[in-house]
Amino acid sequence: MAIDAFAPDTAAAAPRVALSEPRVVRLVLIAVALGFLVLFLVVPLVVVFSEALAGGVATYLASLTEPDALAAIRLTLLTAAIAVPLNLVFGVAAAWCIARFEFVGKSVLTTLIDLPFSVSPVISGLVYVLLFGLHGWLGPWLQAHDVKIIFAVPGIVLATIFVTFPFVARELIPLMQEQGSEEEEAAIVLGASGWQTFRRVTLPKIKWGLLYGVLLCNARAMGEFGAVSVVSGHIRGETNTMPLHVEILYNEYNMVAAFAVASLLALLALVTLVAKALLEWRYADELAATRRH
Amino acid sequence: MTLRTRSLAALLLGAALACGAPAAARADVTLLNVSYDPTRELYVAFNRSFAEKWKAETGETVTIRQSHGGSGKQARSVIDGIDADVVTLALAYDIDEIAASGRMAKDWQAARPHNSAPYTSTIVFLVRKGNPKRITDWGDLVKPDVRVITPNPRTSGGARWNFLAAYGYALDKAGGDEAAARDFVTRLFRNVPVLDTGARGSTITFVQRGIGDVLLAWENEAFLAVEELGPDKFDIVVPSVSILAEPPVAIVDQVVDKRGTRPVAEAYLNHLYSPEGQELAARHYYRPRLEAVAQRHADRFPKVTLFTIDEKFGGWTNAQTRFFGDGGVFDQIYAPGR
Amino acid sequence: MAGLLLRAGSWRKPSVLPGFGLALGFTVTYLSLIVLIPLAALVAGAAGLGWEGFLAVATGPRVVAAFKVSFGTAFVAACLNAVFGLVVAWVLVRYDFPGRRVVDALVDLPFALPTAVAGIALTALYAPNGWIGALLEPMGITVAFTPLGIIVALTFVGLPFVVRTVEPVLQDLEAEQEEAAAVLGAGRTRTFLRVILPAILPALLTGFALAFARAVGEYGSVIFIAGNLPMVSEIVPLLIVIRLEQYDYAGATAIAALMLAASFALLLVINLLQSWMRSRHGH
Numbered sequence: 001m002a003i004d005a006f007a008p009d010t011a012a013a014a015p016r017v018a019l020s021e022p023r024v025v026r027l028v029l030i031a032v033a034l035g036f037l038v039l040f041l042v043v044p045l046v047v048v049f050s051e052a053l054a055g056g057v058a059t060y061l062a063s064l065t066e067p068d069a070l071a072a073i074r075l076t077l078l079t080a081a082i083a084v085p086l087n088l089v090f091g092v093a094a095a096w097c098i099a100r101f102e103f104v105g106k107s108v109l110t111t112l113i114d115l116p117f118s119v120s121p122v123i124s125g126l127v128y129v130l131l132f133g134l135h136g137w138l139g140p141w142l143q144a145h146d147v148k149i150i151f152a153v154p155g156i157v158l159a160t161i162f163v164t165f166p167f168v169a170r171e172l173i174p175l176m177q178e179q180g181s182e183e184e185e186a187a188i189v190l191g192a193s194g195w196q197t198f199r200r201v202t203l204p205k206i207k208w209g210l211l212y213g214v215l216l217c218n219a220r221a222m223g224e225f226g227a228v229s230v231v232s233g234h235i236r237g238e239t240n241t242m243p244l245h246v247e248i249l250y251n252e253y254n255m256v257a258a259f260a261v262a263s264l265l266a267l268l269a270l271v272t273l274v275a276k277a278l279l280e281w282r283y284a285d286e287l288a289a290t291r292r293h
Numbered sequence: 294m295t296l297r298t299r300s301l302a303a304l305l306l307g308a309a310l311a312c313g314a315p316a317a318a319r320a321d322v323t324l325l326n327v328s329y330d331p332t333r334e335l336y337v338a339f340n341r342s343f344a345e346k347w348k349a350e351t352g353e354t355v356t357i358r359q360s361h362g363g364s365g366k367q368a369r370s371v372i373d374g375i376d377a378d379v380v381t382l383a384l385a386y387d388i389d390e391i392a393a394s395g396r397m398a399k400d401w402q403a404a405r406p407h408n409s410a411p412y413t414s415t416i417v418f419l420v421r422k423g424n425p426k427r428i429t430d431w432g433d434l435v436k437p438d439v440r441v442i443t444p445n446p447r448t449s450g451g452a453r454w455n456f457l458a459a460y461g462y463a464l465d466k467a468g469g470d471e472a473a474a475r476d477f478v479t480r481l482f483r484n485v486p487v488l489d490t491g492a493r494g495s496t497i498t499f500v501q502r503g504i505g506d507v508l509l510a511w512e513n514e515a516f517l518a519v520e521e522l523g524p525d526k527f528d529i530v531v532p533s534v535s536i537l538a539e540p541p542v543a544i545v546d547q548v549v550d551k552r553g554t555r556p557v558a559e560a561y562l563n564h565l566y567s568p569e570g571q572e573l574a575a576r577h578y579y580r581p582r583l584e585a586v587a588q589r590h591a592d593r594f595p596k597v598t599l600f601t602i603d604e605k606f607g608g609w610t611n612a613q614t615r616f617f618g619d620g621g622v623f624d625q626i627y628a629p630g631r
Numbered sequence: 632m633a634g635l636l637l638r639a640g641s642w643r644k645p646s647v648l649p650g651f652g653l654a655l656g657f658t659v660t661y662l663s664l665i666v667l668i669p670l671a672a673l674v675a676g677a678a679g680l681g682w683e684g685f686l687a688v689a690t691g692p693r694v695v696a697a698f699k700v701s702f703g704t705a706f707v708a709a710c711l712n713a714v715f716g717l718v719v720a721w722v723l724v725r726y727d728f729p730g731r732r733v734v735d736a737l738v739d740l741p742f743a744l745p746t747a748v749a750g751i752a753l754t755a756l757y758a759p760n761g762w763i764g765a766l767l768e769p770m771g772i773t774v775a776f777t778p779l780g781i782i783v784a785l786t787f788v789g790l791p792f793v794v795r796t797v798e799p800v801l802q803d804l805e806a807e808q809e810e811a812a813a814v815l816g817a818g819r820t821r822t823f824l825r826v827i828l829p830a831i832l833p834a835l836l837t838g839f840a841l842a843f844a845r846a847v848g849e850y851g852s853v854i855f856i857a858g859n860l861p862m863v864s865e866i867v868p869l870l871i872v873i874r875l876e877q878y879d880y881a882g883a884t885a886i887a888a889l890m891l892a893a894s895f896a897l898l899l900v901i902n903l904l905q906s907w908m909r910s911r912h913g914h
Binding site: 129132133134135136139142143146148150151233234235236237238248250251252253255 | 362
């Protein structure tokens with residue numbers, strides 16, 4: 001790297017000062033960063049709550065306790081309650097074989113696990129229509145045996161599992177890779193069973209990373225729109241999740257109710273962020289150093 | 294940790310069980326009505342009326358489940374296997390597509406009077422209060438400074454009626470000159486800044502978002518918008534001619550036969566033709582077929598010359614391929630280098 | 632048992648740890664059931680069209696235009712995120728100011744906020760009668776229902792990626808190099824361009840690619856705010872939905888397969904970038 005050694009001497013006089021920017025520059029940068037975040041994150045959030053409360057608190061509560069809204073909340077909770085544990089088990093299994101063993105095709109497997117992150121949600125829904133729709137591969141068989149997948153809860157759950165598929169695995173793999181497998185190997189050599197080793201040695205080491213992945217997985221599971229929209233069928237009180245219910249209310253000119261349900265989802269997002277931040281501050285060293293999603 | 298894991302598991306299980314419990318009390322019989330966007334309010338009232346009637350006649354409690362969306366999207370759900378007992382869509386073509394997939398008899402339209410359309414509607418203009426752009430007829434929509442809001446004819450049933458109404462007007466005006474009519478709709482769609490996928494989306498864009506000078510809308514949708522959002526904000530303009538829109542209804546044979554719901558589904562659709570059903574339709578600004586009901590509400594529906602799709606375009610199947618098929622007239626409007 | 636069979640092979644390094652067969656078996660089965668078989672249905676559906684049919688759909692003017700809109704707006708949004716994300720990461724790592732931790736936590740909001748909620752909130756804000764839209768209107772700028780609106784929505788969904796990839800690298804940057812540059816007389820701008828930027832470039836590009844990949848497929852937040860005009864503001868995921876609603880399953884499948892190929896290519900690029908990043912920083 002060529003640096004002009006005989007350039008102005010101001011730097012030499014106060015090298016420490018030169019490691020930071022002038023005060024003005026710092027203030028400007030902070031202002032730019034905050035301005036950007038306020039414009040893109042804070043204002044939309046404020047709008048959700050202000051529109052939701054535009055009709056007063058009574059209207060707000062009424063829109064949340066109306067039967068269709070309750071049904072949507074129930075369905076959303078149910079979907080997350082199925083999808084998140086399944087992806088949790090998968091995440092642990094995938095991390096166990098990828099982070100603890102060396103085998104041919106490992107990088108391919110890792111890439112494939114990442115795939116749902118970059119597939120458009122609409123496509124995630126479409127593939128299940130192609131598979132389970134009346135004219136899809138399994139459609140006629142399902143019809144004959146009266147099994148309902150799409151336009152019913154199983155389809156919604158499947159689409160949700162698809163889009164939240166990598167969350168737990170992506171969190172655990174780098175964490176477990178970093179921790180290495182010496183402790184587990186020692187436990188096995190000392191005679192512990194595989195299950196004991198996992199429960200007593202591995203789990204305590206990864207619990208916060210696990211929780212972190214579950215948190216993000218859950219937020220996405222409850223908020224997915226595109227994929228679920230393709231497979232839902234939009235039957236009121238039955239196959240509408242909260243995000244779909246928001247869209248329906250929006251289309252009924254019922255802005256206050258739409259934003260009321262939306263505010264519930266926004267609240268969920270905020271709780272997720274707070275929980276996440278707490279985890280990061282308290283257990284920073286027990287979470288993977290390279291966190292990304 | 295183990296304790297915590299266990300309580301977490303218990304919590305999840307509890308949540309799953311709580312959610313698994315049926316949401317509503319079990320009804321004796323249920324119907325699923327898959328309908329299009331602007332009928333939400335009508336069917337809320339109509340379903341109540343039918344449930345009462347059915348209860349009185351048979352003692353059975355009937356619960357009607359509703360699904361609403363763009364007509365094409367809804368027909369797609371039925372084709373892909375949603376178990377709709379009845380469909381009440383925006384145009385015959387969408388039901389033809391369902392029939393083509395084998396889910397119902399091909400001659401469904403002959404099953405009920407008036408081409409299986411128990412009520413009719415037409416296309417009118419919704420403009421801002423006082424009509425600042427002085428829009429009085431179709432011809433005003435192609436003025437350079439007029440912004441027109443309509444949904445996408447390739448996905449919305451209402452938008453196809455809009456398109457054909459405009460085309461029919463231009464055809465009359467030009468004495469049957471197809472090229473002139475084509476030019477007219479091209480210029481009209483150049484004035485469209487937003488193309489929503491459904492009729493409701495367009496109404497929201499126009500009414501809530503304040504975009505555009507005129508909304509091409511179902512008559513009932515326009516009246517509803519005025520009623521819901523304040524008569525002091527919008528005016529309805531009725532053009533010199535418009536199209537007679539016939540939103541049809543049908544039974545999905547495959548589903549009612551499997552579920553054994555044919556009698557109640559038949560009764561449900563027939564109730565649409567009864568004086569009560571017609572009265573409800575009229576109250577929700579759908580033009581009733583029954584003369585007596587139409588008389589009673591004559592002041593509700595402005596007089597307008599209506600042409601039908603059969604006389605102007607030779608029926609839906611022809612119109613669909615010619616105008617809205619791949620590479621059809623609508624696609625050519627948006628072809629590059631227009 | 633599958634585990635025993637697998638263990639017999641020489642395709643993996645021996646380990647004293649148990650459970651490989653079970654874990655791998657479960658992983659592969661679950662992956663196949665949820666992701667691979669459904670995606671195979673999509674690819675098979677597209678293949679059923681034949682090469683000619685596929686090409687005819689893929690080169691249709693409306694499809695090409697939708698791809699241009701999707702990739703173009705996603706690119707602009709990712710660029711915005713690269714610039715502002717870098718500034719945000721820099722400010723969060725290097726400076727201290729009141730509320731820094733709250734701001735740091737808030738950056739992840741787009742990960743946690745459902746896209747439909749973001750969509751209606753942004754539309755309400757940027758419509759000509761919304762809080763921000765009303766300010767821009769007199770200046771002749773319309774955001775909602777134009778490609779600009781799509782860019783706003785995509786910037787929102789991609790916002791955390793650059794910040795979160797650049798942050799740790801910036802944190803670990805050795806002070807010695809910067810000091811050396813300063814001692815040798817380089818100005819701050821020069822130090823940044825010659826010392827800091829090259830060091831964080833792999834992370835910056837990774838973040839950019841992640842934001843881009845996410846934006847290309849986004850649907851929920853865009854449909855509310857885009858005008859959805861064919862050839863102008865129609866994104867690819869919307870076009871897939873529209874094709875589906877026209878009963879054009881073949882067309883929808885072909886476009887989706889094309890999109891899938893693009894996602895896969897992006898994923899490979901991201902993996903390459905990440906291994907580059909790792910080789911540079913040991914992350």
